[in-house]
Amino acid sequence: MKRLVLLRHGESVWNKENRFTGWTDVDLTEKGVQEALSAGEQLKKAGFRFGKAYTSYLKRAIKTLNNVLDVMDLDWIPVEKDWRLNEKHYGMLQGLNKAETAAKYGDEQVLIWRRSFDVPPAPLAKDDERSPLIDPRYAAIDPKDLPLTESLKDTIHRLLPYWNETIFPTLKECDDVIVTAHGNSLRSIIKELKGISDKDIISLNLPTAIPYVFEFDDNLKLQKDYFLGDPEVIKKLMEAVANQAKGV
Numbered sequence: 001m002k003r004l005v006l007l008r009h010g011e012s013v014w015n016k017e018n019r020f021t022g023w024t025d026v027d028l029t030e031k032g033v034q035e036a037l038s039a040g041e042q043l044k045k046a047g048f049r050f051g052k053a054y055t056s057y058l059k060r061a062i063k064t065l066n067n068v069l070d071v072m073d074l075d076w077i078p079v080e081k082d083w084r085l086n087e088k089h090y091g092m093l094q095g096l097n098k099a100e101t102a103a104k105y106g107d108e109q110v111l112i113w114r115r116s117f118d119v120p121p122a123p124l125a126k127d128d129e130r131s132p133l134i135d136p137r138y139a140a141i142d143p144k145d146l147p148l149t150e151s152l153k154d155t156i157h158r159l160l161p162y163w164n165e166t167i168f169p170t171l172k173e174c175d176d177v178i179v180t181a182h183g184n185s186l187r188s189i190i191k192e193l194k195g196i197s198d199k200d201i202i203s204l205n206l207p208t209a210i211p212y213v214f215e216f217d218d219n220l221k222l223q224k225d226y227f228l229g230d231p232e233v234i235k236k237l238m239e240a241v242a243n244q245a246k247g248v
């Protein structure tokens, strides 16, 4: 049996402040660190032995992974960081409070920006100080590939080649693989793995730091998928994510 774990980072400072984050490189809160540590404990208890890990270029995902691997005494395993696992770029919404934005533009418009398949928020200006085009960490990447805003469709477009060519084939060599990333970059992978339609993906909301396990047979055919933890608690956490952008 082969197992893939998808893990959204623990609570970040901007999750706590209920702000759109996207590519902004905010840190974990103390609660976020604790969430990551308890995800590590759960994974250890469930007998995972990761052979390889993948994460994004953003510290909330990187530090979540480091905390998980530390608890599991797996700090030594190869870790690959890639910008294509970054969160969906939220354009001009980055930094804004979600509930205030919903109060201003309406719940429905904000739901479209957050969860519609192909409607991106307004883009950052090219010379905005937050633009990835002037951030040294993306200097080696072709500027035409760097987003100033994204819809989920755009996130999938940049992530899927990396998923298909690099992450997924790792399961041929390693029985257990972990990916720590972000709500929407992970929704992109889940959509692909489970064949979820463009319409149905709208209602999938991922809670922070709850391991989502995918089991495959030796031919890498998906057998089952499940979250580690109490289903009732997880359902409530998912609803809370969905409700973050209700107008105040």
Ligand SMILES: O=C(O)[C@@H](CO)OP(=O)(O)O
Binding pocket: 015, 019, 020, 021, 022, 023, 087, 090, 114, 182, 183, 184, 241
């Ligand atoms: O702000 C963000 O970058 C994401 C994830 O936290 O938010 P949302 O759930 O609204 O897509």
